[in-house]
Amino acid sequence: MEKHQNGEDSEQLDPSICGYDSLHHLLKDNLKPHHFQEVNRLLTGLNCGKVLETIALPQSATALSAEHGFDLQAFCFHADKEVLREPRIVRVGLVQNSIALPTTAHFVDQKKAIFEKLKPIIDAAGSSGVNILCLQEAWMMPFAFCTREKKWCEFAEPVDGESTKFLQSFAVKYNMVIISSILERDMNHGDVIWNTAVVIGNHGNIIGIHRKNHIPRVGDFNESTYYMEGNTGHPVFETAFGKIAINICYGRHHPLNWLTFGLNGAEIVFNPSATVGELSEPMWPIEARNAAIANSYFVASINRVGTETFPNPFTSGDGKPAHADFGHFYGSSYISAPDASCTPSLSRNRDGLLVTDMDLNLCRQYKDKWGFRMTARYELYAETLARYLKPGFEPQVIRDPLLHKSSS
């Protein structure tokens, strides 16, 4: 098990965090095979005798994984053969990582060290033939927003800044679309800061950006200290490898956000995140899978890894003493499919690369099978939402006329 990069030994952490690598391994290593098979069927949605195949990756990729100690897993989702359409198989890569230097190091060194750390992981993705690669939220910096200190704003970059340039070279080298979630500085609009995903095309060009739609104000995640709700709508990016969208972090709690990317035609929605165990871990295996089911598309969930310690202790508005970190980023990146199945998750503790093949034809096949769009009655909800927004909105409540009897 790797050492945490901020100087902590993993042995010092809660043993419940470090005693196993992932839920999948915990179950597989401790259940009899036929029990594991049935548990796995229920948990990963592999119904009707379906099997989630693993992919053999090239030796160059597995060697990088072994040398640099990052988790590397690869799976394949199938779709039915169609008569009138060829399969549209896309290989997706997800990267999760801890930071590379203590948060007290010089900012330039911190960012450069993250670049260096990511290079072999991105090389492994490229040499594995990944078509679309997505990094975690604000991958180019520590997730410092818990501190409410403005000095971390220095990490912000323009859309075409050094982090984008760093990734553009890989996009060209490997003919790979790359989604890069950064802290953006919009210099043309008064230097304001945004939480932004930059979509880099497979020729290295910037196709466009999406700014995080929903901003948390929960626990240590009071990110509205730094940036406001995004103003870029719900764009779907038509790339060489499919129609993709990005639902950044806290936006995964909002079903309407997922819905709207679907209405705009997304076939894969990426959810680059940064979230910690004590806050959100029970929700992590639920929300992305629900979005994939409800919207008949693939969802790719990425979470950062490790514990980040900051120089000045901060409080969390929970009456507890000030502290210098806000918990364990539990990794566990995974992919959900429209048929309700999902891959196992990457490690809870280590950097990792998840490679997954998916036939995008599965999306329309599941629209046809379940008919969720056809049966959605959007007109009912458009009318309801419009009515709800009015100050005089009265909820549809049917009160038991005998209610006063109960309180007598």
Add this chain to the structure above:
Amino acid sequence: MEKHQNGEDSEQLDPSICGYDSLHHLLKDNLKPHHFQEVNRLLTGLNCGKVLETIALPQSATALSAEHGFDLQAFCFHADKEVLREPRIVRVGLVQNSIALPTTAHFVDQKKAIFEKLKPIIDAAGSSGVNILCLQEAWMMPFAFCTREKKWCEFAEPVDGESTKFLQSFAVKYNMVIISSILERDMNHGDVIWNTAVVIGNHGNIIGIHRKNHIPRVGDFNESTYYMEGNTGHPVFETAFGKIAINICYGRHHPLNWLTFGLNGAEIVFNPSATVGELSEPMWPIEARNAAIANSYFVASINRVGTETFPNPFTSGDGKPAHADFGHFYGSSYISAPDASCTPSLSRNRDGLLVTDMDLNLCRQYKDKWGFRMTARYELYAETLARYLKPGFEPQVIRDPLLHKSSS
């Protein structure tokens, strides 16, 4: 293990269905305690050291469970103590059951046999002090809609029909709100049929009805042969024990349906269902929990049990030979809380009663904690949905301008 009431021995079924009673028991019986504890934390969302307590039920209830062989489990969700509000603890009961006679029996006998089968389960709920009891979808008949035969329409009843009268006596006897999901015959509107939940107040009065909003056309569930989309909106029923709503079966796949019950103020949403393993089991543990998280309310999920065989074989539109049943109703009723935790599920194979205490204060506490309503940007989505509905809707797509290069 009970015999299936339609004459099949459970031994004849797929062993993967019958080899264990529930996922919870499969894991608990086969993992070491400390492994089970961690797996259970991840799967049931018991974070931050939370424990889901069991409740001791009166001997009268456990005796009925033992005598009649139905699963009986009881749990308790806690909320934080508030300064200005007293706890609002409600005891909820969910009933899952198989049918009681073969589908070839006289219809009068079939219905009466179900009544007789339910009596001890409802008595167990009443003597356990349940405040709100909910039965499964169309509990008073076999789920015959797969056949597309119209003779089953004879089971339909007016809102104040015999099934309602049967339950009204229990409502009065036990001071219990009862939600009864029936096949409704609307004699005042041309004898049309609806899939309807009747809400019976704790004084035995009929508070109101809700008609299923979304009707499936999937696999054997082509229910639109019998009834259309409901015309009763998204009512929330203000009962003596809290504000409740009913999202019937297939409506659980529609996040907007869940959302709207929440906008109207529901604190518990019941999801009476009838769904089979091969079709929906991977979705079952996902959608209800997601709805509870996203809308900061409790969700009570109920599914019927057993395999129902019909006299005339029918096809499923899947190219396979005609068959006389449409799979195993897998029970697994459970309750989800707004904090992302959930109870274990009832048996996959046996009738059951799940009793659960919940402090409704948890709903607003989680609205305050996570702020999903505050950060929801409903105005954005009202506008988008209205635009989407127009025939000329153009999705927000940003196309890679270099896309033609890729195909060359």
